Amino acid sequence: MTxxxxxxxxxxxxxxxxxxxxxxxxxxxxxxxDQPYIWHINEGQEVFVVLGGRVRMRYRKDGVEQAVVLAVGDIFYAEIGCEHLAEPLGEARVLVVEAVGSL
Structure with missing residues (x-):
């Protein structure tokens, strides 16, 4: 137990x-x-949960860039093929669930 x-x-x-x-x-x-990640597409699905801080999640849907600000407790689900970039607004802590070895 941990x-x-x-x-x-x-x-x-x-x-x-x-x-x-x-x-x-x-x-x-x-x-x-406390810094943005890179634009990427995971090989599988990804669940991204904000545990501390705020994160602007930028993503491309149907070739159009969109963004949403995620606060503590918010969850972003990236389907297979969803191109996205996480940009913290200050310091942030996030829980990520994805296939081992994903970007």
Whole structure:
């Protein structure tokens, strides 16, 4: 049994990660960041949960860029093929559930 206090996790670099679990090829990681990620498309589905801070999630749907600001407790689900970029508005902590080895 493990207890993780996400508010206490700080990485040494943007998008630093704490691996929490890997179950049947699906990984769960806690990330800390204060910098945007890169535009990317995951090989599978992704669940992105904001645990601390706010994150502007930019994504492309039908070739049109859109954005939504996610607050604590908000969840972004990226379907297969969804191009997206997470841009924290200050410091943020997020829980990401995705296939092991995804970007």
């Amino acid at each position: 207890i993780i206090r996400s508010r206490d996790f700080t990485g040494g670099r943007p998008w630093a990660a704490l691996d929490i679990a890997s179950m049947n090829g699906i990984g769960t990681r806690l990330h800390w960041t």
